[in-house]
Amino acid sequence: MILAIESSCDESALALFDPARGLVRELISSQAAEHEKYGGVVPELASRMHLSALPLLLADFRDELAQAKTIAVTRGPGLLPCLSMGVTLARSLALARGLPVVGVNHLRAHVHSPFIAVHAQDPAGFAAARAALLPHLAIVVSGGNTLLVRVDERLRLTVVARTVDDAAGEAFDKGAKLLGLPYPGGALIEKHAQQGDVRKFVFPRGIPEKADLRLSFSGLKTALRYQLEKMSDAEVAAAMPDLCAGYQHAIIEQLVAKAGAVLDLGGYRSVGLSGGVANNRTLRARLTDAALRRGLPMRVAEPKHCGDNAGMIAFAAWADVGLPLGAAVAPAASLTVDQV
Numbered sequence: 001m002i003l004a005i006e007s008s009c010d011e012s013a014l015a016l017f018d019p020a021r022g023l024v025r026e027l028i029s030s031q032a033a034e035h036e037k038y039g040g041v042v043p044e045l046a047s048r049m050h051l052s053a054l055p056l057l058l059a060d061f062r063d064e065l066a067q068a069k070t071i072a073v074t075r076g077p078g079l080l081p082c083l084s085m086g087v088t089l090a091r092s093l094a095l096a097r098g099l100p101v102v103g104v105n106h107l108r109a110h111v112h113s114p115f116i117a118v119h120a121q122d123p124a125g126f127a128a129a130r131a132a133l134l135p136h137l138a139i140v141v142s143g144g145n146t147l148l149v150r151v152d153e154r155l156r157l158t159v160v161a162r163t164v165d166d167a168a169g170e171a172f173d174k175g176a177k178l179l180g181l182p183y184p185g186g187a188l189i190e191k192h193a194q195q196g197d198v199r200k201f202v203f204p205r206g207i208p209e210k211a212d213l214r215l216s217f218s219g220l221k222t223a224l225r226y227q228l229e230k231m232s233d234a235e236v237a238a239a240m241p242d243l244c245a246g247y248q249h250a251i252i253e254q255l256v257a258k259a260g261a262v263l264d265l266g267g268y269r270s271v272g273l274s275g276g277v278a279n280n281r282t283l284r285a286r287l288t289d290a291a292l293r294r295g296l297p298m299r300v301a302e303p304k305h306c307g308d309n310a311g312m313i314a315f316a317a318w319a320d321v322g323l324p325l326g327a328a329v330a331p332a333a334s335l336t337v338d339q340v
C-alpha cells in the first residue's frame with residue numbers, strides 16, 4: 001500500500017493506493033477560493049495553508065496509516081515553498097514509521113493518470129491491459145504545462161510537442177482575467193462559451209503549420225486584448241458568450257491540430273488526456289473524436305484526477321517504471337527536496 005502526498009501548488013491532498021484493489025481513499029483540500037481574491041496563486045500563502053491542511057488530512061487517514069508500506073510525495077515541478085511542505089511531511093512519516101519514501105514527478109503522474117481507470121477495472125489484468133495501449137500519446141494540459149508525450153512499450157517518455165510560451169490553462173486563465181472573470185477562469189470560459197458562436201470572433205491559432213509541432217498560446221491572449229480594447233464594457237458583457245466561444249475554440253483547435261499531426265506520424269495504439277484543462281468537455285469531445293477517427297482508443301483521466309491530486313501520485317509511484325519502488329529509497333533523514 002502506498003500513501004501519497006501532493007502539495008505542489010494550491011491543493012493539499014492525500015491518497016492511499018493498493019495495487020491489488022486500486023485507490024482505497026483520496027482526500028483533497030483546495031485553497032482555490034483563497035487565491036481567487038488575489039487573481040492567482042500566492043506561493044507564501046499557499047505554503048502556509050498546506051502547513052495547516054496537511055496535518056488535518058493526515059489525521060483523517062489515521063485508521064489507514066498503519067497499512068502504508070511506502071510513502072510517495074510530489075517532488076516537483078511546483079512551487080518550492082509548497083513542495084517543501086509535502087516533502088517534509090513525507091520524510092517525517094517515513095522516518096517515524098521506518099518506511100521508504102519515493103519522490104514522484106508531478107508531470108509523469110499526469111501522464112499516467114488516465115491509466116488509473118484502466119487499473120481500477122481489473123487490477124490483476126492491468127499489465128496486459130496497459131501493454132495493449134502502448135505506445136501511447138499522453139496529452140497533458142494543465143495550468144503550468146502543455147505537453148504531448150510519447151509513452152513507449154517500456155514506459156519511456158519522450159516529449160514530442162510542447163508549448164513555447166504559455167500553457168493551455170494559462171491561456172484560459174489569462175484570457176479570463178482580460179474578460180474580467182475570476183481566477184482560475186478556464187471553467188468559466190467554458191461555461192460562457194456554451195451559449196456562444198465560435199464564428200463571431202476569430203482568434204489566431206498559434207503556430208498553424210502542420211509540420212511544426214510546437215504550440216503557442218501567448219499571441220492568442222494579445223489578440224484578445226486588442227479585440228477588447230476596441231469594445232466598450234457593455235459590448236464586452238453582451239458579447240461574452242461569443243468572445244469565450246471564439247477564444248476557447250482557438251485553444252482547442254490548436255491542441256486538436258497538433259495532436260492530430262503527431263498521431264498522423266503513426267506508431268501509436270492509444271491516446272490519453274489529463275491535467276486541469278482536460279476537464280473541458282469540448283476539448284475532451286474534440287480530442288476523443290480525433291483519436292477515434294484514427295482508430296485509436298481514447299483514455300481521459302477522471303475529473304477528480306485531472307487537477308492536482310494525490311491519487312495520481314500514489315498510482316504513478318507504483319505504475320511508472322521510471323520510479324521503481326525502492327530505487328529512490330535512501331535514509332529519509334538525508335534527503336533533500338531534489339533527491340526525494
Ligand code: KG4
Pocket residue numbers: 009141142143144145168169170172173184185186187188190275276277278279280281306307308
Ligand atoms: O492541473 P491544474 O491544477 O493545473 C496546474 O495547477 O498547473 O489545472 C488548473 C488549470 C487552470 O488553468 C484552469 O483554468 C484549468 O485547469 N481548467 C480548465 C477547466 N477546468 C480547469 N480550463 C478549461 N476548461 C475547464 N473546464
